[in-house]
Amino acid sequence: MLLRLLFFVFLLLLSLTALADKHEIKVGVLAFRGTEKAMQRWQATFDYLSQTIPGTQFNILPMSLSELDNAVINQSIDFVITNPGQYVRIGSKYGMSWLATLKSHRHKQRKLVIGSALVVRADSTYNDLNDLKGEHLGAVDPLAFGGFQVFWGEMAKQGRNPKRFFSRVDFSHYPVDALIYWVRDNMVKGAIVPACLLEKMHGEGLINIRNYRVLNIQHHPGFNCLSSSQLYPNWSFAKLRDTPPLLAEKIAKVLLSMNADSKPAIAAGAMGWTAPVSTYEIHQLYKRLNIHPWQQAWWQEAWRWIIVHWPWGLLILFIILIGFLHHLWVQVLVNRRTHELELANSELQQQQQQLEHAQRIAILGELSSDLAHELNQPLAAINSYADGATIRLRKEQDNQNFISLFEKISAEAQRSAKIIQRIRGFARKEDPQKQLVQLDQLIDETLALLQFELKKSEIKFEHVSTEKINIVIDPIGIQQVLINLIRNSMESLSQRGGTRIIQLKTQILDHNFIQISLIDNGSGMEKSMQDKLFQPFVSSKQQGLGLGLSICKRIVENHQGQIWSDTTFSTGCKISFTLSGRHNE
Amino acid sequence: MNELNVPIYIVDDDQSVREALRYMLEGYDFTVFDYASGDEFLAQTAVHSEPGCLILDSKMPGLSGQEVHHKLNSLGATISVIFLTGHGDIPMAVKAFRNGANDFFQKPVNAAELVPSLKKAQKTSILRYQKYSAEALFESLTKREKELFQLVVAGQINKQIADQLCISLRTVEVHRAKIMLKLKANNITDLVKFYDTLKTDI
Numbered sequence: 175m176l177l178r179l180l181f182f183v184f185l186l187l188l189s190l191t192a193l194a195d196k197h198e199i200k201v202g203v204l205a206f207r208g209t210e211k212a213m214q215r216w217q218a219t220f221d222y223l224s225q226t227i228p229g230t231q232f233n234i235l236p237m238s239l240s241e242l243d244n245a246v247i248n249q250s251i252d253f254v255i256t257n258p259g260q261y262v263r264i265g266s267k268y269g270m271s272w273l274a275t276l277k278s279h280r281h282k283q284r285k286l287v288i289g290s291a292l293v294v295r296a297d298s299t300y301n302d303l304n305d306l307k308g309e310h311l312g313a314v315d316p317l318a319f320g321g322f323q324v325f326w327g328e329m330a331k332q333g334r335n336p337k338r339f340f341s342r343v344d345f346s347h348y349p350v351d352a353l354i355y356w357v358r359d360n361m362v363k364g365a366i367v368p369a370c371l372l373e374k375m376h377g378e379g380l381i382n383i384r385n386y387r388v389l390n391i392q393h394h395p396g397f398n399c400l401s402s403s404q405l406y407p408n409w410s411f412a413k414l415r416d417t418p419p420l421l422a423e424k425i426a427k428v429l430l431s432m433n434a435d436s437k438p439a440i441a442a443g444a445m446g447w448t449a450p451v452s453t454y455e456i457h458q459l460y461k462r463l464n465i466h467p468w469q470q471a472w473w474q475e476a477w478r479w480i481i482v483h484w485p486w487g488l489l490i491l492f493i494i495l496i497g498f499l500h501h502l503w504v505q506v507l508v509n510r511r512t513h514e515l516e517l518a519n520s521e522l523q524q525q526q527q528q529l530e531h532a533q534r535i536a537i538l539g540e541l542s543s544d545l546a547h548e549l550n551q552p553l554a555a556i557n558s559y560a561d562g563a564t565i566r567l568r569k570e571q572d573n574q575n576f577i578s579l580f581e582k583i584s585a586e587a588q589r590s591a592k593i594i595q596r597i598r599g600f601a602r603k604e605d606p607q608k609q610l611v612q613l614d615q616l617i618d619e620t621l622a623l624l625q626f627e628l629k630k631s632e633i634k635f636e637h638v639s640t641e642k643i644n645i646v647i648d649p650i651g652i653q654q655v656l657i658n659l660i661r662n663s664m665e666s667l668s669q670r671g672g673t674r675i676i677q678l679k680t681q682i683l684d685h686n687f688i689q690i691s692l693i694d695n696g697s698g699m700e701k702s703m704q705d706k707l708f709q710p711f712v713s714s715k716q717q718g719l720g721l722g723l724s725i726c727k728r729i730v731e732n733h734q735g736q737i738w739s740d741t742t743f744s745t746g747c748k749i750s751f752t753l754s755g756r757h758n759e
Numbered sequence: 760m761n762e763l764n765v766p767i768y769i770v771d772d773d774q775s776v777r778e779a780l781r782y783m784l785e786g787y788d789f790t791v792f793d794y795a796s797g798d799e800f801l802a803q804t805a806v807h808s809e810p811g812c813l814i815l816d817s818k819m820p821g822l823s824g825q826e827v828h829h830k831l832n833s834l835g836a837t838i839s840v841i842f843l844t845g846h847g848d849i850p851m852a853v854k855a856f857r858n859g860a861n862d863f864f865q866k867p868v869n870a871a872e873l874v875p876s877l878k879k880a881q882k883t884s885i886l887r888y889q890k891y892s893a894e895a896l897f898e899s900l901t902k903r904e905k906e907l908f909q910l911v912v913a914g915q916i917n918k919q920i921a922d923q924l925c926i927s928l929r930t931v932e933v934h935r936a937k938i939m940l941k942l943k944a945n946n947i948t949d950l951v952k953f954y955d956t957l958k959t960d961i
Contacts, residue, residue: 555773
């Protein structure tokens with residue numbers, strides 16, 4: 175029993191030392207057709223290496239593109255077998271170096287054997303890459319070499335970008351066989367696959383190659399697959415930065431001395447290994463595609479340039495500084511001018527308001543005798559009532575009903591007060607303030623100011639409004655516009671016998687705008703007058719300043735409206751204006 | 760005729776002015792009628808069948824005060840006219856007086872000024888009315904009777920008249936009786952009074 179136990183412990187120790195002796199070496203392999211196919215391909219090679227190099231145990235780690243990238247970055251493997259694209263893309267950044275390049279069996283030792291094929295169904299109508307413009311395509315991976323980047327390089331030569339040329343590119347990732355099935359099942363119109371994939375799958379009995387066509391075929395002597403692109407070097411065996419050089423040397427010796435007809439070479443589909451080939455074409459390709467790993471951000475390039483050419487750099491910095499200072503100075507000037515302009519503008523605005531006010535006062539001045547008469551009427555009535563009451567009291571007729579008398583006197587006093595209120599309201603001097611008003615009411619108030627003048631001139635005034643209009647406006651301003659227009663009409667009517675009519679029409683234009691038109695049957699106006707009607711200091715009246723209508727125009731424009739005269743109106747005048755601010759309940 | 764019975768007419772387009780004036784004048788026991796326009800007044804009032812006194816506004820829709828006054832004059836109305844206007848001026852007043860207006864006032868007017876003027880105007884209207892009536896009666900006389908009337912009121916006795924007109928005394932007496940009847944006179948004093956009325960200068 176004890177013996178058996180001792181024997182077991184001995185065996186355990188033996189195996190442990192054996193393991194310790196056999197140094198484990200991890201090799202990452204790009205498994206572009208899946209793990210199983212990768213194992214099949216490389217198992218023999220690594221068994222051979224394990225046997226030939228004493229004390230080593232090679233383990234294959236089939237990986238996808240991103241897995242292999244990460245393994246290199248983390249240095250978690252010792253060696254890599256991959257295509258030259260990935261080698262340049264990641265290896266040049268992380269210190270990989272070639273040990274040996276695979277010699278192609280299929281293409282009889284050609285050095286350049288990796289390409290892309292653009293595959294469509296044989297029964298499709300596509301004969302050329304151009305036929306696929308705007309179609310839905312498949313590819314392996316944005317980072318896949320034969321499965322995307324090589325063909326992208328071909329398109330770039332023609333100045334095309336796959337992202338814009340095709341309507342959509344879907345990526346299958348590994349295994350790449352899937353893409354051929356996508357094409358077969360019409361899931362995509364065409365696929366970008368590594369060259370020779372079709373031939374390999376046909377050879378394995380997975381597909382019938384006659385069901386597919388390769389477009390844009392480029393002929394390469396000695397290359398036995400259909401390719402739509404130029405060709406690049408074969409896969410290579412590479413060491414990572416920290417892998418011991420001695421081990422690498424041993425492996426290189428073994429690989430380079432491998433026979434073309436040896437078992438590992440046949441399994442790998444190769445005629446053995448050769449010295450590493452140049453990666454020049456791949457660098458060129460990546461530069462063309464603007465994705466070269468050494469490519470630096472523009473500012474890094476610029477900085478390096480400045481460091482190297484510092485006098486020029488200094489000059490440029492100086493020019494930029496001058497430009498910036500100039501910009502600041504211009505900004506200061508602009509601000510100053512803007513401020514001055516704003517000041518001038520507000521001053522102008524104030525003067526405009528003063529002018530408007532002055533014109534209102536002028537109108538009141540012209541109306542003063544009429545307004546005095548207006549005021550006189552209620553005063554006369556009050557006077558008469560008072561005299562009437564006095565005589566009754568003197569006669570001691572105490573049965574008189576003085577309550578109704580005083581009510582009447584009070585009503586007359588209120589009537590006078592209203593007239594004064596209207597005058598004061600119109601003469602008020604303050605900034606235009608917009609408020610909600612009932613338009614008909616405003617028009618009635620305005621007419622009350624002109625009531626006596628209208629009566630005196632025997633003018634019939636018709637106010638036509640179809641709907642009640644509520645609107646947010648500056649009531650004094652609009653009153654001024656109406657008074658100016660009505661008084662102009664009265665003036666032109668004064669030369670006319672017969673019926674004198676002024677008609678005021680209000681109508682709703684839309685949810686925001688209304689229109690007010692003033693029509694008279696007066697003497698009208700000359701054509702020459704119509705064109706400059708709203709210009710200041712143009713007047714047909716002998717004593718007129720010609721400010722009324724220009725002020726009206728300004729007030730209307732402050733309400734986002736327009737004012738115009740209808741030239742088509744043959745007898746009399748028609749002047750219309752629009753106002754915004756209609757209030758919808 | 761009692762002058763207080765002479766009606767006062769007010770023509771003014773302002774209702775409250777009219778009503779207030781009416782209230783005042785009724786306090787002074789005048790008989791007052793008011794109208795909103797000249798047309799209304801002319802249509803509803805007999806302008807020479809009786810005395811009256813019109814208080815007239817000048818600026819009104821329709822006929823103006825001046826037009827109403829002119830119309831009354833052309834109809835030979837016996838009504839007195841007093842202007843009461845809101846905006847009178849001197850030319851307007853002068854023109855009014857030339858056309859025979861009794862007075863001219865600016866609004867507002869005091870009762871103290873208006874009432875005496877009205878009373879005077881009423882008297883004037885009565886006189887005008889009497890003269891108008893007298894003239895109408897005088898016009899009813901024949902040519903011969905008019906000649907005879909002139910001689911009677913000149914103070915000549917029947918004999919003198921008969922000699923002057925080369926008619927018989929009897930004929931003069933017949934004519935004289937007819938004149939007395941037509942002119943509603945009872946005696947020679949009435950005839951002289953009638954003559955005075957006819958000759959009044961108003």
